[in-house]
Amino acid sequence: MESCTDWAVQAVQQNGTASEFVAKILTSGMKRKLLTLVMINDGSRVLLGYKKRGFGAGYYNGFGGKVEPGETVREAAQRELVEEACISAQDLQEAGVLVFAFDDQPQPWEVHVFAASSYVGEPAETDEMRPVWFAHEEVPFDSMWADDPIWYPYLLRQEHFRGVFAFQQTTKLVWNTMV
Ligand SMILES: Nc1[nH]c(=O)nc2c1ncn2[C@H]1C[C@H](O)[C@@H](COP(=O)(O)OP(=O)(O)OP(=O)(O)O)O1
Numbered sequence: 384m385e386s387c388t389d390w391a392v393q394a395v396q397q398n399g400t401a402s403e404f405v406a407k408i409l410t411s412g413m414k415r416k417l418l419t420l421v422m423i424n425d426g427s428r429v430l431l432g433y434k435k436r437g438f439g440a441g442y443y444n445g446f447g448g449k450v451e452p453g454e455t456v457r458e459a460a461q462r463e464l465v466e467e468a469c470i471s472a473q474d475l476q477e478a479g480v481l482v483f484a485f486d487d488q489p490q491p492w493e494v495h496v497f498a499a500s501s502y503v504g505e506p507a508e509t510d511e512m513r514p515v516w517f518a519h520e521e522v523p524f525d526s527m528w529a530d531d532p533i534w535y536p537y538l539l540r541q542e543h544f545r546g547v548f549a550f551q552q553t554t555k556l557v558w559n560t561m562v
Pocket residue numbers: 418419420437438439444445446447448449450483494528529530531
């Protein structure tokens with residue numbers, strides 16, 4: 384089976400990129416870092432968390448984090464949702480995959496995005512995230528990762544997506560392609 388990194392490498396080779404580090408970081412065969420991101424979407428609103436600490440602090444985002452040894456990507460997605468928003472998704476669906484190459488991180492990141500419309504529990508603030516509902520037309524892209532406006536339309540249309548994104552100095556988006 385084709386691994387996700389293979390399609391990301393192909394995308395870079397087919398589309399070219401102004402930033403050499405993207406090709407270098409994706410083709411070097413180094414292990415990627417696996418992460419999850421869960422988007423709760425009730426049909427007209429999405430639940431985002433204001434990230435209070437760590438990577439992406441100050442941004443709104445879905446809930447997620449690193450896949451720990453011994454757990455599946457799906458298990459990690461459920462665990463992070465409970466840890467960060469105090470809710471458990473009932474209909475977690477695979478929504479898409481995002482590959483990020485950073486010029487200041489040693490490994491490419493592969494983020495598995497899941498969507499859910501129903502959950503048990505009540506969203507509550509944790510040490511890491513403050514949950515806030517946003518209407519689809521009011522998603523606060525100015526306070527989010529620069530790649531988000533590119534793939535959110537796919538998410539909201541419930542169309543599966545794969546994207547490759549290159550960042551310089553952590554947050555400056557310098558190249559992207561949707562596959
Ligand atoms: N460019 C980007 N756009 C986006 O929308 N989400 C991104 C992103 N880059 C990273 N993320 C997400 C993936 C993941 O859900 C989160 C980063 O995870 P964290 O570093 O918070 O992981 P952990 O919660 O495991 O960390 P610790 O609690 O520090 O162990 O940010």
